[in-house]
Amino acid sequence: MNAPTPAIGQPVSRVDGPAKVTGTARYAGEFAPDGLAYAAVVTSTIPKGRIRRIDTTAAETIPGVLAVVSHLNAPSLPYHEMEKRPQVDPKSGDQLQVFQGPDILFNGQPVAAVVAQTQEIADAAASCIGIAYEEAEARTVFDPGRGREPSEETAKGGRPGASGRGDADGALAGAAVTVDAAYVQAREHHNAIEPHVTIASWEGDRLTLYDKTQWVQNVVDEIAHVFGMDKEKIRVISPFVGGAFGSALRTWPHVTIAAIAARMAGRPVRVELSRRQLYNAVGYRPHTEQRVRLGADRDGKLTAIVQEAAAQVATYEEYAETTLQPAETTYSCPNVRTAYRLVEMDVNSPCPMRGPGIVTGLYALEAAMDELAFELGMDPVELRLRNHADTNEKTGQPWSSKELRTCYETGAERFGWANRIPEPRSMRVGTELVGYGMATAIYHADRGAAEMQATVFANGTAVIRSAASDMGPGTYTSITQIAADALGLPVDAVRFELGDSDLPTAPVHGGSITLASVGTAASAACEALRDKLDRLPAKGGSIAETLRANSLDRLDAKGKAAPGEETKTHASSAFGAVFVEVRVDEGLGAVRVKRMVGAYDVGRVVNPKIARSQCIGGMMGGIGMALMEQAEWDERFGKVMNANLAEYLVPVCADTPDLDVVFVPGEDTIFNPLGAKGLAEIAICGVAPAITSAVFHATGRRIRHIPIMAERVIG
Amino acid sequence: MPNDPHALTVTLRVNGEETRFDVDPRTTLLDALRDRLHLTGTKKGCGLGQCGACTVHLDGRRIVSCLTLAVMADGASVTTIEGLGTPDALHPMQEAFVACDAFQCGYCTPGQIMSAVALLQEGHCGSDEEIREHMSGNLCRCGAYANIVDAIRTVAGATDRSGAAVPSREDA
Ligand code: FES
Ligand code: FES
Numbered sequence: 001m002n003a004p005t006p007a008i009g010q011p012v013s014r015v016d017g018p019a020k021v022t023g024t025a026r027y028a029g030e031f032a033p034d035g036l037a038y039a040a041v042v043t044s045t046i047p048k049g050r051i052r053r054i055d056t057t058a059a060e061t062i063p064g065v066l067a068v069v070s071h072l073n074a075p076s077l078p079y080h081e082m083e084k085r086p087q088v089d090p091k092s093g094d095q096l097q098v099f100q101g102p103d104i105l106f107n108g109q110p111v112a113a114v115v116a117q118t119q120e121i122a123d124a125a126a127s128c129i130g131i132a133y134e135e136a137e138a139r140t141v142f143d144p145g146r147g148r149e150p151s152e153e154t155a156k157g158g159r160p161g162a163s164g165r166g167d168a169d170g171a172l173a174g175a176a177v178t179v180d181a182a183y184v185q186a187r188e189h190h191n192a193i194e195p196h197v198t199i200a201s202w203e204g205d206r207l208t209l210y211d212k213t214q215w216v217q218n219v220v221d222e223i224a225h226v227f228g229m230d231k232e233k234i235r236v237i238s239p240f241v242g243g244a245f246g247s248a249l250r251t252w253p254h255v256t257i258a259a260i261a262a263r264m265a266g267r268p269v270r271v272e273l274s275r276r277q278l279y280n281a282v283g284y285r286p287h288t289e290q291r292v293r294l295g296a297d298r299d300g301k302l303t304a305i306v307q308e309a310a311a312q313v314a315t316y317e318e319y320a321e322t323t324l325q326p327a328e329t330t331y332s333c334p335n336v337r338t339a340y341r342l343v344e345m346d347v348n349s350p351c352p353m354r355g356p357g358i359v360t361g362l363y364a365l366e367a368a369m370d371e372l373a374f375e376l377g378m379d380p381v382e383l384r385l386r387n388h389a390d391t392n393e394k395t396g397q398p399w400s401s402k403e404l405r406t407c408y409e410t411g412a413e414r415f416g417w418a419n420r421i422p423e424p425r426s427m428r429v430g431t432e433l434v435g436y437g438m439a440t441a442i443y444h445a446d447r448g449a450a451e452m453q454a455t456v457f458a459n460g461t462a463v464i465r466s467a468a469s470d471m472g473p474g475t476y477t478s479i480t481q482i483a484a485d486a487l488g489l490p491v492d493a494v495r496f497e498l499g500d501s502d503l504p505t506a507p508v509h510g511g512s513i514t515l516a517s518v519g520t521a522a523s524a525a526c527e528a529l530r531d532k533l534d535r536l537p538a539k540g541g542s543i544a545e546t547l548r549a550n551s552l553d554r555l556d557a558k559g560k561a562a563p564g565e566e567t568k569t570h571a572s573s574a575f576g577a578v579f580v581e582v583r584v585d586e587g588l589g590a591v592r593v594k595r596m597v598g599a600y601d602v603g604r605v606v607n608p609k610i611a612r613s614q615c616i617g618g619m620m621g622g623i624g625m626a627l628m629e630q631a632e633w634d635e636r637f638g639k640v641m642n643a644n645l646a647e648y649l650v651p652v653c654a655d656t657p658d659l660d661v662v663f664v665p666g667e668d669t670i671f672n673p674l675g676a677k678g679l680a681e682i683a684i685c686g687v688a689p690a691i692t693s694a695v696f697h698a699t700g701r702r703i704r705h706i707p708i709m710a711e712r713v714i715g
Numbered sequence: 716m717p718n719d720p721h722a723l724t725v726t727l728r729v730n731g732e733e734t735r736f737d738v739d740p741r742t743t744l745l746d747a748l749r750d751r752l753h754l755t756g757t758k759k760g761c762g763l764g765q766c767g768a769c770t771v772h773l774d775g776r777r778i779v780s781c782l783t784l785a786v787m788a789d790g791a792s793v794t795t796i797e798g799l800g801t802p803d804a805l806h807p808m809q810e811a812f813v814a815c816d817a818f819q820c821g822y823c824t825p826g827q828i829m830s831a832v833a834l835l836q837e838g839h840c841g842s843d844e845e846i847r848e849h850m851s852g853n854l855c856r857c858g859a860y861a862n863i864v865d866a867i868r869t870v871a872g873a874t875d876r877s878g879a880a881v882p883s884r885e886d887a
Binding site: 013014017019021022023025026032038063064118119120121124190192193194241242243245272275473610612613614618619620645650651652653655659 | 820862863
């Protein structure tokens, strides 16, 4: 057999590219089952209390309205306890139950839905629903003083109230050089361009959901538990996801609303949330306030890290983050203490957003490291090198691979870090101040159990199938490349089918685990298929010839892969170093990122073109986090005031700097046979503190509140 | 909707084909395209004119179709992404977007491409900076902007031999 050039490592164009650029890729809300009706959701306008009265008469008399649903007439749903909570759900508390009672837990909570023959009628009717509330006193202010320890379940899930090693406070007291600083990070919203949408369609007692989700099979599990249904009767379809960044990990209340509405209307129903509703209908990165204290000797060796964080949380559910993990793993330091607190508010529950927790903790830790470097009069890169963690000091395990030193070197070199004049305010171009900043990036590498089915056909093509998702990172393409190589076929002879819960098991499409999980399952399935081919009685040259020689139209095999012993023996992580140049116009308070270099150790890179896209996307996300993105919070009403894409600022094309991405060589075959570590989250890690440090270098002012908006520069 | 006494009849020329249908006067051009004509290539990201995902060409000019009522477009020519090319016969801009990997999730992409094609006609591809400025009404939350600019520059360079497409990189 003459094997084609290996596809792995090649900058193959996206296999789903032609479908996406021609508008033929079908996203969840674009399916059109016969008789489709349209829903509009009505949400609460108070943050806490109960519904006294709902007046639906006016809405019901509008021609074309098919059903009005609220707690007054919705079916009572069992919301069975699940055997095991999905890893994407908080470990403690209970999810919001839709239309099951009059209680209001946050502003923007769904309280009714109108189903109509058209969206226009549904929207108009929804605006005619009158609701009277009995208001209760709400906690809408973020007060860290009210912070409480996480529950036992949350602590067991890796988000403890206290953690660490050695005697951090003692070491801090005796440290030659110290830093003590407080940092604020605003509540951020994912704002994927595709809104969340679900189409529910019942046929008898069988339910089909076309849903925007990062985990089709978990939607089956969740809806089965909500409705007390047999899982076999539910199918979830989601071939394309228009971005999510964590917002589609969980099964949110609107999915249940779609299923209820479709049942009550007796027709398939689409629930598409408005941009405004998305600020409450799905989660967000929680507002978090931190204090970091560092102690070091005169040579810059860290002797103490104390990092404390307080994050907002809903009252009904306890979403907590691994915010303080970087304090324990990023640097070598004998004494570390962390303290994590949750501040309950009458808000909808936060949820993971790209780099959840880590990106938040790393922002404060890395900002403080820059302050320490300044106190010591030491180069920030040198300070990082002196505190390089040769092992994971939290777990005591060796790293399965770590090329972080090379990341610092390569990144610094490509950026021209050596040209940095250490003194703040010492670099200028015209009227603008110039600042250079850098930070470390770290994000733990994980994988989950996955299965794959592989089929080859007598015409020489192959299909691989798994219930995975592709919200944009290029899963369709990279896994096709892996399968093509494993089968010795060209990439265009292999098709990957995903996004259907009936397909073989796939883990959640989040936490950067897809490639390492589903990719290894693809290799396993294709190897199993090759074994089967080898054992066929008649031999042929190519796969097609072999099948034909054996009078077979097709041959199938299954394969699976799961994490093994390596998780006990080794710690695995992606690493990186980010370098940024900013320009600051002090008169206007405007901060502009001029260029950015990211050097990453992500193990083996399956597709450098797509991997680079992932990284520049993460960098843009980091620019948003550092300079633009924040929910403007109205404490009177417990409400986001800028719940739209014009007032909630996100980076636009004009904000795009020169972005340089480099992957340092390395393969992590201890972590998995493929050698890839995953790279979605790592790309946003470290960007914000690199930018805030660059702003200090430019201006000489420490702004410890992100995003750094103009008023914070001038103020 | 059928039998709606308030419905108005509109005639649109969509991607070269004339189509006539009754529509609720509240229907936006975007919703008419997506929900009535099942041309779902045009995307809805906000419905408020803020994201550009719904960009189409109306009588040759780019507009956000969510801020245009279908009845306002009566008699007009509309070009959507479906009218540009097909997976087997891509428009040069579509081809460049694939080659430059100018998207991730692909949801903003039809709108970006419709804007990009309009940009060529508007003559706003003189420099990277100009492209960036005139593409800033199209949000990409996946952050593919750098590649979008690459794609547009490539096509502009190929079609405009006057040498207008000069990448601008002033150095620090
Ligand atoms: S949907 Fe029209 S601009 Fe966003
Ligand atoms: S490619 Fe996802 S929003 Fe642009």
